Amino acid sequence: MRADATFTVSDWTPAEPPAGVGERTLVETAAPIGLAHMVKTFDGDLSGHATTWFLGALNHAVGSGTYVAMEAFDGTLGGRRGTFALAHGASTHSEDRFDEYFTIVPGSGTGELEGIRGGGSLSIDADGTHRVVVEYELG
Numbered sequence: 576m577r578a579d580a581t582f583t584v585s586d587w588t589p590a591e592p593p594a595g596v597g598e599r600t601l602v603e604t605a606a607p608i609g610l611a612h613m614v615k616t617f618d619g620d621l622s623g624h625a626t627t628w629f630l631g632a633l634n635h636a637v638g639s640g641t642y643v644a645m646e647a648f649d650g651t652l653g654g655r656r657g658t659f660a661l662a663h664g665a666s667t668h669s670e671d672r673f674d675e676y677f678t679i680v681p682g683s684g685t686g687e688l689e690g691i692r693g694g695g696s697l698s699i700d701a702d703g704t705h706r707v708v709v710e711y712e713l714g
Contacts, residue, residue, distance in 0.1 A: 578621045607633070613626070620709075639669060693710050694710055694711075
């Protein structure tokens, strides 16, 4: 089955480095690493909200970088209510997107989404609209 949706980010809260991490243990690169907590709202065949831990490294000067994220979704997918977890990531050279990874975490589904498995993709339109496609099976 396939679900198409758009999403917006209603909260982006950067996280501080863990307590006890001293200056001598921090390594600076041309693409600084940062961690943030996000809240997303989805509209479409996937409808609800998600909390996300987002870890990324971005070279702002050239616009290239990579991110990885773990996301917990709560809502409906194809009219079925429940929760599940997603793992996704991708790299960019400013205007492209490659090495994309998007999977539903095995065994994470609850409610009517118990047994969900699959993957998908994220994209951003030229106007800034964020889209998600979920290819999934229930079993």
